[in-house]
Amino acid sequence: xxxxxxxxxxxxxxxxxxxxxxxxxxxxxxxxxxxxxxxxxxxxxxxxxxxxxxxxxxxxxxxxxxxxxxxxxxxxxxxxxxxxxxxxxxxxxxxxxxxxxxxxxxxxxxxxxxxxxxxxxxxxxxxxxxxxxxxxxxxxxxxxxxxxxxxxxxxxxxxxx
Ligand code: HEC
Numbered sequence: 001x002x003x004x005x006x007x008x009x010x011x012x013x014x015x016x017x018x019x020x021x022x023x024x025x026x027x028x029x030x031x032x033x034x035x036x037x038x039x040x041x042x043x044x045x046x047x048x049x050x051x052x053x054x055x056x057x058x059x060x061x062x063x064x065x066x067x068x069x070x071x072x073x074x075x076x077x078x079x080x081x082x083x084x085x086x087x088x089x090x091x092x093x094x095x096x097x098x099x100x101x102x103x104x105x106x107x108x109x110x111x112x113x114x115x116x117x118x119x120x121x122x123x124x125x126x127x128x129x130x131x132x133x134x135x136x137x138x139x140x141x142x143x144x145x146x147x148x149x150x151x152x153x154x155x156x157x158x159x160x161x
Contacts, residue, residue: 083134090159
């Protein structure tokens, strides 16, 4: 059976249209993250305490060498982990967690809470992460107390966006 060419399904314009939809969808996805990145930079400007290069470099090495960045995103060290909470706001949200009636740990302030979370992450599970399949290891015993408290100070200084 012979049908005129024009009655056949027009494949390529459809394909072009789906490609355009795809591109528009991707752009829509990207815009909020770009805006958020800018907002982060703005709200971070001037906050936190600028550390010396030596202190910053050595805590950054501890952070990266112990796979923190594998699970956590933290702008100052350019880590992009997605299994745990974002560290750009670690100190900012810590105070809220301590006030949670479900918090049974012993921390009196944000920095103590962060140190406690690194040493024994299950003392208080960050809301939304209780069912994670990428459970954070307890770093008590893996890192020295000094390293844990330096990491907590680092998150406090640079994680208050
Ligand atoms: C295998 C993945 C993984 C690794 C590696 C990891 N974490 Fe986590 N981390 C998580 C998850 C998931 C949570 C949230 C659940 C919980 O509270 O334990 C979390 C929670 C935290 C919290 C509490 C944050 C909050 O908002 O309550 C801190 C602080 C933290 N991690 C710091 C670190 C540091 C520092 C390292 C490296 C020494 C590290 N993590 C390594 C997965 C990880």
